Amino acid sequence: MFKNKLYGETQIIQIEKVETLVLNYNGKGENNYSKSQSYWDKKKRSLKKSALFKNYISEKVFPPNYFKIMNRECKFKNEPDYKVILKENSDYFYLKCKFRGYLYNNFYDWARPDQIDSFKEFSEKVENPVYFAFGLGGCPNDPDNAFLCPLEKVKCKLKLKELEPWRIQCLDDVSRIIC
Structure with a gap:
């Protein structure tokens, strides 16, 4: 659970399983936060190379x-x-x-x-x-x-x-x- 404050609004979001997290805020200055599958694929490849x-x-x-x-x-x-x-x-x-x-x-x-x-x-x-x-x-x-x-x-x-x-x-x- 974490708090997110954007444009003066506080939202509490509870996450049980995180594979891909995408938060979209519509309106002025839309923000898109994500940890996409390609991020995790890249991380796995990096660990394998290591x-x-x-x-x-x-x-x-x-x-x-x-x-x-x-x-x-x-x-x-x-x-x-x-x-x-x-x-x-x-x-x-x-x-x-x-x-x-x-x-x-x-x-x-x-x-x-x-x-x-x-x-x-x-x-x-x-x-x-x-x-x-x-x-x-x-x-x-x-x-x-x-x-x-x-x-x-x-x-x-x-x-x-x-x-x-x-x-x-x-x-x-x-x-x-x-x-």
Whole structure:
């Protein structure tokens, strides 16, 4: 149940099952608020892409014979997806995975400033590093480009040349970045 006030009138609307919510107000300045089916389809596709990319990262980038990947129950969206433990020495770090199919205005646009601040707070709280696995282009389960970037080097929007030093193509690249 929620209250809606428009044009001086208060309406109380009770909703039992929300799949599509459309509120129409006829008259001067008609407003149309909706969460259409295409919104939910897009959300499902986004979650599926995210899961495919996370699977790629956990199996191909951090192979199980060298790393132990622990899923994290994230309380907040702006927390890492995984705790990654190096089997060799039990050191660990945290990892957030992000996939984009393309650059937006020539930038890998992935976060807002407040989200990056949340990751910095998390890293300080746990006293361990946070890295970001970025996928770009191709399919989420086999991206054309993959990057592993430390928290200290990320920005909300990154140009491809800024990501280049963090490109990963083999296990040696991963070792170079995390060690």
